[in-house]
Amino acid sequence: MGTFQIRNTLAASVAAAAISTTGCGGGDNNGQVKLPVDPPVGERPERCLEDPLNSGYCLVWADEFSGDAIDPEKWNHEKNCTGGGNNEAQCYVDDEKNSWVANDLLTIKAIREDASGPNRVDDDPNYDPDDTSGNGSYTSARLRSKGLGDWKYGRFEMRAKLPQGQGSWPAFWMLPSEWAYGSWPLSGEIDILEAVNLKVGGEDQIHGTLHYGDIWPGNVYTGEAYRIPGDLNPADDFHTYAVEWEEGEIRWYVDGDHYATQTRDGWFTTAALENPNAPFDQSFHLILNLAVGGDWPANVNDTGIDESAFPQEYQIDYVRVYQCTEDFDTGRGCASSDGEFVHNPGAEPPKTPDQAGDELVIFDGEIHPPYQWYTYTTDGEVDMEIVASSPEGVYGAGDCFCGDVAEISWNTNEGIGFFQSTSSYDLSDYTYIEFDLRVLQEPVYADSPTLTFRADCVYPCSSGDYPLDMPPKNNWRHIQIPILELEQAGLNSKRINTPFVLSPEWGRQLGAVVQVDNVKLIR
Template sequence: MSRFLFRTTTLALAIAATACGGGGGSNNNNNDDDIGVVEPPVDERPERCLEDPMNSGYCLVWADEFSGDAIDSEKWSHEKNCTGGGNNEAQCYNDSADNSWVADDMLHIKAVREDATGPGMVDDDPNYDPEDTSGSGTYTSARLRTKNLGDWKYGRFEMRAKLPFGQGSWPAFWMLPTEWNYGGWPLSGEIDILEAVNLKVGGEDHIHGTLHYGDNWPGNVYSGEAYRIPGDLNPADDFHTYAVEWEEGEIRWYVDGDHYAIQKADGWYTTAALDNPNAPFDQTFHLILNLAVGGDWPSNVNDTGIDESAFPQEFIIDYVRVYQCTEDFETGKGCASTDGDFVYNEGTQPPQAPEGDEIAIFDGEVNAPYQWYSWSSFGSVDFEVVDAGGDYGDVGQITYNTDEGIGFFQSEATYDLSDYTYIEFDLRVLEEPADAGSAGLTFRADCIFNNGCTSGDYPLDMPALDQWTHFQIPLMELVNQGLNAESVDTPFVISPTWGNQMGAVLQVDNVRVVK
C-alpha cells in the first residue's frame, strides 16, 4: 500500500572542541569563535505547501490518507438525495456507515441493492429539504465532496483506487465548480478525472477522462478520451493512480503516471462568457467521489439495465492528494509532466454567431443552426416541407392535431440579436381551427436555455383563408415584454389561440431576423 510520508528536518548542532595541552612553551589558544555551529536550514517552502516541492515544482497542499477510523468531516461532506443524478441513475445517496466508511487505511464506498427514499432535489437547491422523501431509488450508495472544505483553482488532483465492476456500476472521481459563476450545469463546467462503467462486462476495461461545458441542455457538449491500462490490466483487479493536472488554459489526464490525454482552452467554452477563452475552467472547483448505479451511460455500454447479481460493489480509495505548482500558483503553469505520447483532444468550438444584415431561419428549408420543434399537451403539432406552388415553392406546413400546442424554430446555442430590428415571416392559413369565429394567432420569442426569458405572448390577427400575409414584428416590442435580445435561442414560436387549434393548418416561409 502506498502511504504518504511528510518530510522532517533534523536540526543538527556540531560543536568542535579543542583539547588543551601544555608544556614546551607551547600555547594552544581556545577561542570560542572557533566553535563551529551549523544553523538549521531555512524552510523556503511556500506557505501553502505541506512538504518541500517536488522536482517538478508541485507541492502537496491537501491530502486524505484515510488513516483514521472515520471519514474526516473537516475534509468531506456527504450529499444526501435520490435525484438520479440527472442520468436516470438508480441509487439514493446517504451518509450511512453501511455505504461509506474508513477501514484498513482505505475509504470504502459501497453500493447495495435496497429500496430507499430521500430528498428529490440536489443538496444545493434552495428548496432542498433533508427530511423530504419524494425521491426514491432501488440502491443505496454514497457521494462525498470537499465543497467549502477543499476548493482549488489549478493543480494536480490525484487518487489511488481500485474500481468496482459489473453491469450498472459507475464509479467516479471528478470536480464541479464551487460557485456557479457562469450559470448552472454545464455553463460553469465539469472536470471528470476518472469514470468507468460496467467493468469486466464483455471484457470492458476502459477508463474515461472528460470535460463538460458549452450551453444549457440541449446545447451542452462534452469531449474526452478513453484509456486502457497497458498489459491488459483491468482497473477493477488492482489499485491504480488516476490524476489530472489543470493549469490556465490546459488540462492533462494521467493513469499510473502515464500522460494519456490533453485538452486546451481553444477546445472548450461557455456561452455565458464567449469573450473569455479560459472560461469556464478558470474558477474554483471541488472534488467529488461517488459510486452511481445504472443510468443512461451504463445502459448503453455492453448491455442494458442493471445486473443485480453483481451487487453489492465497493469503490475502494487508498488516498486523495492535491498538489499545486510553486512556479506560479496563480496560473498553475510551469510544472507540467508529460512524455509527449498522448492524445490531443481538440474539443468543441462554440457555435458561430449569425452574421450579416439578415438571419435566414427558414426559406424553403430549415437553416442551421436552427431546427424545427413542437410541443403539445396532447395530440401533435406536425411539420413538413411542401410545395406551395406559385412564387413560394417549398414552404413549411404546420398541422395542429391538438388544441394545446406550439411549433417553433430553435438553436442549440443562444445568440445576441440586439443589433437586429425585426422578426419577419410570411404566413398563409390553409385550414382554420374548429371555432373560426374566435380564431387568432399567438407569436413569441424565447431564450429558453439562458435563464428562461421570454417575450410572452404577442397576439396576431388571423389572416384571411388561403392568402399569404407578411408579418413584421419589432424586436424592441418583444424586448419591452421581457425578451433578453442578447441571448435568444428561440426567435420564432407560433400557434393558433390556445384552446382553439384543432384542425388548423398554417404555412410559413421567409422566416428571418433583419436589421
C-alpha cells in the same frame, strides 16, 4: 456518453522514464505515482502544505484516509434518490455500511437493497432531507468537498481500485462550486475518471471527459477512453488517476501517463461565448461516488443491472490536490507530458450572435446555438417537433417548400413557444427578423384567429405585441418584421435574448398547428 478514441501506450514505468525531469509523472509496480521530491530553491508559499516539487507543483490539500472515520472537515455526504439525472438505480445515503475509512482506505460500497429518500438534489432550494418520495433499489455513497475544498486550477489526483460488474459506475470528478454560468452544464463538469461494467465482456476502459455547452438538449461532452498497458484491468489493482487543469487547458493521466488533452479552443458555454476560458475558469470541488446502473452502463455490453454482481466496493487509497507555484492564478508552468497523447479537439464554439455576418440564422431545419426552443404555458402544452415538410406546402408562386421544418402545436389556450439564448446580445445592427410560416390548423374556438409575434430582452423590457394575420391554411408565407417597429414597441435591441416568440391569440389557442422555417435576422 459518446464514442471515444481508445489508445494503448507503453507501460507506465517505461513512460515515466521518458518524461523530462521537469515533469511530475511516473509509476511503480503498483501503479502509484511518485512525484519528484526535491524542492526548488526559495521559500515555501503560504498555501503549500509541503515544499514544492521539481515540477513546481506543491501539495495544498490531501486526504490519506489514515484515520478511523470520514473526515467531516474534508467531505460531506449527498443524500438523495434522484437517479443522478441518468436513471440510476441507487439512493445515496450517509451510512457506515456504504462508506467508511479503515486500513488507510476509503471504501464506498453499493448494496442491493430498497431505499427511499429525497427526490431532489441536495443543492435544490426545495430540498427536504425528510422527503421520502424518491426511491432506489440500491444504496451507495456520494462524497463531495464542496465548501470544504474548492479550487481553480491544479493537479487533482486519486489512487484507487475500481469495482466491477454490469451496472457498476465509479467516478472521480468535479463540479462548479458557485455555478457562475448557470445550471448544468453551462458551468461545466470535469470527469477525471469514470468506468462502467468493468470485466464484463472484457470491459477494461476508463474515461476522461468534459461536459459544457448549453442546457439539455444542447449540452456537449468530449473525452477520451484509455486502456492501461499490459492488459491490466482497473478492477484488479490500484492505479493513479489525475488531471492537471490550468487556464485554457486540461490534461488527463493514468499512472503518470499523459493520455489526453483538451483546450479552450474546443470548449464553451453559451452563457459566456465571449469568454474563451469559460466555463472552466471558476472554482470546482471534488466528488467521489459509486453509481449503479443508468443510461450509460445499460448501453455498454449488456442491458440493465446484474444483481448477482453486487455488493461492489470502490476503494480509494488517497486523494491529493496540488497547485502550480509558478503561477497560482493561471495554473501554468508545471505541465507534465510524455509527448504521446491524444489532443481531443472538443467542439467548436459557436459565434456569438453579435459576431454573425449579414444573416444571423436561428433555425433552418435545425436549431443553431446559442439558441434553443422553449415553451411557457399556464396549463397544457405547446409542442415543437422538427418534421419533414410535405410537398403540398407551397408559396403563392407554387414552388415546393421542402426540407425539415419546426411544427408547433398548441394543446392549451395560454402558451407560447420561443427561441431563446442563455445570454443577451446586441442585435441593434440588424434591420429585419424574417421567417417562413405555414398554418396547418387554426385554433378550435377562434372565430377570427390571429397570431402574435414578439422579440424579448431580459425582463422588464419587451417588444410588446406585433400582430400577424393568420395566413390561409397549407400555404407558406414569408414574414418580414422591421426591428425598428419592435424598438418603437419597447424592445431594447442592445440586449436581446429571445428574438422569436410566436403564439395564437392568448386565450384562444387550442388546436392550432403551424410550421416555421428559415428564422433569421438580416442586417
